[in-house]
Amino acid sequence: MAVPTVLVVDDSPTVRKIVQMTLQREHIRVITAADGLSALTSVADNMPALILLDIQLPRMDGYHICQIIRKNLQFRQIPIIMLSGKDGLFDKMRGRLAGSTEYLTKPFDSAELVRTVKKHLVNWEERMPVQQEGMRPRQRYRG
């Protein structure tokens, strides 16, 4: 079994590092992006199994990125968890309409983050489109 890759998109280096540290402890590979455009490049290059996406980002906001990913046939199956400090109903609805799978309100708890990520990583390999040999890391994952 290969290791799943999670893409973390947040403009805060603290959030990126903490999420990375927390998920790596669970044997999940983490890649990061600090803005919207790098996030889209990273999705295309790395084909993550899950995306943790902040809403307020420089250059392109999280809703917009979510819509772009959902419109793409190759990537539309990737679960997207929105991360935001906003916990209002309107923002959650907007996230849902943009196509997010779940919503995590900041400041989130590490244990809650791990639980949510693992929930959406079940059977992640089946959702992944066929890739070229050697694209996936060879380490093992115990979810």
Added chain:
Amino acid sequence: MEQQDRIMDGDLQTLGLQSILKMLALSGKTGKLFVHSGPETLSVGLSRGQIVALHEEGTPQLQPDLLGMLCLIHRLHLPQAQAVHEMAQGDQELILAMLVERGWMSHQEMQQRLEFAVTQSISHALRWANGRFAFHRHLVPLGSRMQPLDVDSVLLEALRQADEWEEIVKEGVTQLSRTTIARWQPEVSNDVRNLGLTQESIDVLCLCNGEIPLQAIALVLMLPEARVARIIARLLELNLVEVVDTAFETELQQDLANLMMRCQYILAPYRGSRTPEHLLPGLIKTLAECVNGLLMHHGRYARSLRGRGHLSPVEIVRYLESCFMQPLQLLAKQHYPILETANFVNGQLDCSDILTLNRVVKGEQLEEFYWEAVRGLGTFLRMVFERLLRDEVGNSHTGRHLNMAWKHFLSEIDGEVKNYQMVRAQRKVTMRGYDVTQPPSIGMVPKWNGAPQPEAWGNGTPEREGDPYWSIDTQRRSI
């Protein structure tokens, strides 16, 4: 996997691993034997009754970084390890083959290492009392670099190692298992050769870096696990190493990560603000919240409070004050007098006097007080974290990870501080220009004789500091 290929399966309680292997060897079978016990699985590849491959699964931490370990015992240089690491991608057999190919290891040593790994895994599996096994024919591992091993000789050595493990358990070394991770005590920094340790003990000590489990140490040194356990027990007695409690460290890491997330969240609304009246109190709130979070965390995880059962809040408060009160007072006395208004109340730093300064002073004077508080609290925060990390996890794997996350968090605070400094510098330059023609803003004391002397602004020359009409920058100290 076809059902008809499974020619034998059963319970380990009915038929032990030793008997299964002997039986398969005697009948010269070819195929793969799977043995499961709890989360662990051992698969042994057999060809005509001889062992040709072995794979162990079950515990993620039992995937040792062979190259890193060889570097730690000075068998390999870092550039050599890096060159092999990128190409082998963690495949242990491939790593050994590449080392042989490049002349960094002899072929004989590679065979010895492969054979030792097989013996070690079988020795461990021989101790499984419960579990199931299944043998599948036609599942032959291809391209193994290991020379076929005779089952009898492997079993003989594996049983000897298993017996040795039983012996140390009887001797009372029960706190160690093959997954135990040990690390150097933070205070150990002297030359360990002076302690009269054997070379084996020094090698084990070198590998006790808080990341490598006992089983992996045994593997790289090609020593039986029981002997390594005995050495670690001795090093524990000598207070040279400590056993890493992974569950505890995960909890500790999570607690600090949550704290950093919370503080980053408090800081977020103030990020990018160019209004000092908004930004500075925001930074003070963030820093104070962070200091208090760290103090609360240390009250739970401090080394000297661990393992003492339930402690009364008074004891924890006393401990925290004994650690941090004096550095705070010193900081206030020597560098940041504003911190004299921050007090320790029930083990927490009370900064409400600083945050309510706007009721007492206004304008630039208020801004100056806030600015001093930001710098003072920032220094104190760094001091608290440094001490806390050194005490709780030391220079360990977890410690390094936390330190890195902490640096990222500090970089966000520093970024805001730099932004403010920029605004402050720009304003000062503008003010110097305005000084001749425009009245100063609120809080600025007008210069008496009018003529601007930009080169002398704020450089603290003695005659200027005594001047009651000089800038608030210099006046503030006397206030």
